[in-house]
Amino acid sequence: MSQTTVSDARPSPPRRPPWSRVGIVLGGQGVSLIGDQVFFIAAVWAAAQMGGTTAVTLVTLAESVPRALAMIFGGVLCDALGPRVVLLRTTSVRIAVLAVATVIALTSPSVWLLVAVAALEGALLGLGTPSFGTLMPRMVGGEQLGRANSVRTMVARFAPIVGSPFGAWLVAEGQLPVALGVVTVGCVVALLCLAPVTKEISAPTGAPSGVPMWKRTGDGLKLLRSDRKLRLLFLSALCLDFAFAWPMNPGLPVLVIDRGWAVSAVGLVIACWAGGALAGAGISAVVGERVPLSIRLVGSGIGIGVLLVGMVLAPSLAVMAVLSAALGVCSGLNGPAAVTLYQKAAPADRLGTAMAMLALAGIGCAPFAYALSGALAGLTSPELAWAVTALVAFGGPITAARALRIPSA
Structure with missing residues (x-):
């Protein structure tokens, strides 16, 4: 092109x-x-x-x-x-x-x-x-x-x-x-x-590919396969999305019931996470580029893994709520950094395809995470399933760090 x-x-x-x-x-x-x-x-x-x-x-x-x-x-x-x-x-x-x-x-x-x-x-x-x-x-x-x-x-x-x-x-x-x-x-x-x-965003002016739309459904996978940096950033997001999916959705009520806490504990933990995530995104907006995106991405990714593991080890609801708020802050810092670096790495003429794959990382992995972690919880215990799932989060900063070592095209 x-x-x-x-x-x-x-x-x-x-x-x-x-x-x-x-x-x-x-x-x-x-x-x-x-x-x-x-x-x-x-x-x-x-x-x-x-x-x-x-x-x-x-x-x-x-x-x-x-x-x-x-x-x-x-x-x-x-x-x-x-x-x-x-x-x-x-x-x-x-x-x-x-x-x-x-x-x-x-x-x-x-x-x-x-x-x-x-x-x-x-x-x-x-x-x-x-x-x-x-x-x-x-x-x-x-x-x-x-x-x-x-x-x-x-x-x-x-x-x-x-x-x-x-x-x-x-x-x-x-x-x-x-x-x-x-x-x-x-x-x-x-x-x-x-x-x-x-109105100021111009439409693509390149010649149409001539390939029927239904035959281009694999373009996203082809793009990730051909671009190593983009692929690693995608895998980083996928690891974090997978690690979040079960613990912060069906896993949380299961853990609360297993520990004999009131149902309101679920709402408290989720509310603390949401408030922390809102605060984290606000901090990211204020800080801007004064803290490099790479540091925010890797540092917050490590924090997410540590805090997810810490939540399942929390001795009380109060401690879990505090850790959930801190987890939200890390999520609010990580999300914008991950999206920004991914957008910068994506080819300009295939940005839509790249963003579709990133969105699918969050939506598509949830059913698999629910099934695998839920099955593990049934075979062992909610605590072990939570901890094992949380460990997947560490794949996020590891793959992100590898991606950042690749020079921009």
């Missing part, structure tokens, strides 16, 4: 970061993410009321499976059409789907309505996620990219704090249509923020 094509794929940002544009985009994303949380909690809660555990499983699978599959195509679409086209179209379709669902829910709420909406929502979010992941490198210069990603992480961490209880309250009050309406409004706000700001 010519140098001209690469430049068009990701134009050089201005020297002075356009923070007003970044703020508009991330503000719209924040409103949309709050709406997404409202929808997920509302859909699961309403499904539980209508059809019990089976309905909850159906809704959860209907959202997660199409989302993971659509991400594969989402990265290819982003590279072929540009992020602006993909984001505006997927968000517009989401608005239409949610508006229709809101009207139907007023008169005929049902589990199958929730399943259908969850499947369409999952697919559309999957198509758009890689494109949104490419916006910051296209809008912000190299030295400020880490700060922009830190602010984006803060927005993502804040959304569940607001959206989850709001969604639960709406459904508890019997207001499923209102919950769907809130999500629709969130998408409208996101669209209004994206449309003017992304």
Whole structure:
């Protein structure tokens, strides 16, 4: 590919970061993410009321499976059409789907309505996620990219704090249509923020590859196989995502029950982690480039491994809560650093494909982590399963350190 094509794929940002544009985009994303949380909690809660555990499983699978599959195509679409086209179209379709669902829910709420909406929502979010992941490198210069990603992480961490209880309250009050309406409004706000700001992001100008879209689903794996530095950074993220998946999701309630603590202990530990993660991302945004990304990535990765192991060894709930908050801080520092270095290492003309693979690392490894760690917990004990899973986290800083030794292309 010519140098001209690469430049068009990701134009050089201005020297002075356009923070007003970044703020508009991330503000719209924040409103949309709050709406997404409202929808997920509302859909699961309403499904539980209508059809019990089976309905909850159906809704959860209907959202997660199409989302993971659509991400594969989402990265290819982003590279072929540009992020602006993909984001505006997927968000517009989401608005239409949610508006229709809101009207139907007023008169005929049902589990199958929730399943259908969850499947369409999952697919559309999957198509758009890689494109949104490419916006910051296209809008912000190299030295400020880490700060922009830190602010984006803060927005993502804040959304569940607001959206989850709001969604639960709406459904508890019997207001499923209102919950769907809130999500629709969130998408409208996101669209209004994206449309003017992304005008300056030019679409790819290279000649079409001529390869059918379905034949390009393996582009992400080919990219990782051909680029050693990108592959190692991907494996670093995969190790940390795998180590987090079971302990901080199904493993935590199992451990709490095994130790005879109250159910509220789960909420306390998760809340401490979320608060720490929000603080960590804030510290990362303030620090900027004064602490090199490489130090933040490797240092916080080691901290994550140590703290995950420490949590399962904690003698009391209070100690576990403190360690969980510290774990959140390390997560808030690690996430933006990992994403920034990964974005800088990715080829400009295949940034969408690269971001799709990074997103899949988080979503795709969860089912395997749940199955393997859950089976180990059943055969041995929750403590041993937690500790073994936590040790995988140390693969993150090890592979990241190896990647950082490879010169940039």
